[in-house]
Amino acid sequence: MSLLELKNVSKVYGSLHALDHVNLTVEKGEWLAIMGPSGSGKSTMMNIIGALDKATEGEILLDGEDISKKNAKALTDIRRDKIGLIFQQFHLVSYLTAVENVMLAQYYHSVPDEKEALEALERVGLSDRAHHYPSQLSGGEQQRVCVARALINYPEIILADEPTGNLDEANEEIVVELFRKLHLEGTTLVVVTHNPEVAEVAQRTVVLRNGRVDHETINENFTGKIKHITLQ
């Protein structure tokens, strides 16, 4: 059974079809990249998959459960329990330290555990920056905190929206490596990106155009092997 399945999903804003009868399947443990030009429906798809928005029509099956008809409260529960979100602009709470930002996701999910949060930061190479505020961290470090926050509750799927959009090349490589590690550990990843270099390291790439799936490519060179990058 697929982890995520979109069946004829449309999202209409007035006369604009942001998504137009899209069908998409994501297998458990798969690393999928979604690409497309601006206005192609990438963000809309991200919001719908991430239970942040509702489709106008169609079915969205997440782990076998149709979430398309769920109310706002049920969608909140789904986001909390099954989805890890990574944003282009990081969206860390400015007055909480790195570890507190990670614990925030635990707080809404179950019980905050500082030790576990510190371990998550260690996984992304930020154990020494755990008690720094976002303003004291570089963009790459903030994005790594965001990754640690996304994976802290062991979600079914991690959705990343332009995760390297605000990063320099060195930090981009670090984040991509983190994705490789997560993928190797069996995490399902859906990464929306403009960047072909980020897309080509995924197992499969779906290209959207005008709200429709234009084409798909399978990365035949995909190895999933981790490069040895020192996380600083």
Added chain:
Amino acid sequence: MKRRKMYVRMVMASLLRRRSRMIIALLAISIGAMILSGLVTIYYDVPRQMGQQFRSYGANMILTAEGETITPEQVEQTIALIPEDKLVGAAAYRYQTVRINDRPVMACAADLEQVQKTSPFWLVEGEWPSQEGQLMAGKNIARTFNLKEGKRTTCTFAPEAQTEASGSETEEIIPDNWTDFTVTGILDTGGKEEDYVYMLPPDMEKLTGLPTEYDVCELSVSANSDQLSELAEQISTQVEGITARLVKRVTQSEDTVLTKLQSLVLLVTVVVLALTMICVATTMTAVVAERRKEIGLRKALGASNESIIAEFMGEGIVLGAFGGLLGGLLGFAFAQVVSRNVFNSSIRLMPWLIPVTILASVVVTGIACLIPIRSATQIDPALVLKGE
């Protein structure tokens, strides 16, 4: 870590690490709480302050004898029934007609120290009699007999004199007793008091040969009309042979002024509360507006509306509590300044007002936060995360 500990950590971090905005909110609450606490202090202290002011207009309770006279024992029994902190003065008067230069004059004997307390508006040119052999003359009497401060005069007493004083004619008056007095002061009240001479009770006893007893006793009590009525009833019941009556002209004026003053203070208090609520609501609305992205993020991470409400309400309650504490203390200082400038006296600290101010401040802040918090729960995480 327990959820509660993380909750407290988040609320305190939000307050302490976003100081500039929170200081504005805290100031808004503190100023409101300060005025609220100050006005409530004044509201409760006004009767005491005004009561003291009103006491300068004279006695507000009169004791009369059911028989012929009031004995000193009856006066003492009456005073014992009045709480010490409420009794301003108790002056008992004995009136007798005496003669000066063979002409009848109404003499009044009283504890003149107490008279100064019950009738502080009496204006004396010179000194009040403080020992036996001294006399104070009313202005009209002084003019009639050309009495001046330091001048000596002789008063005589004869039972027949009473007939003379009441207007009847007598051909010859034989003085039975006489006493020399030194005039120490001239009394100016603008009233009938200027037609009397005043002496101490031992002088009257010596002059008339009659034991000290009184015709009337005036009491000045710092209390409202209800308390006075109750006290009068108690005195009339418990002190045999005495009837206590209120001087309604004074007590009713006091009540009217106090009621109007307290109503005014109450009205201002309500207006201040409303203004505080608007001010806090505006500040919290601004806080919510500038934290739209953060709220959106929290919702994206799975925060329920209840969690968002609890976090903002927690911040509001902490702000309200600290603002209330600060405002409560500043309010006492504010009331003290007002009291010293308006009433020329210090105000009493009411310790219970501090927790009450904190509670009121928390409630007002909580109510003021309701609308901004409601708008916070309606923030769409998808829109916020897109940066709209």
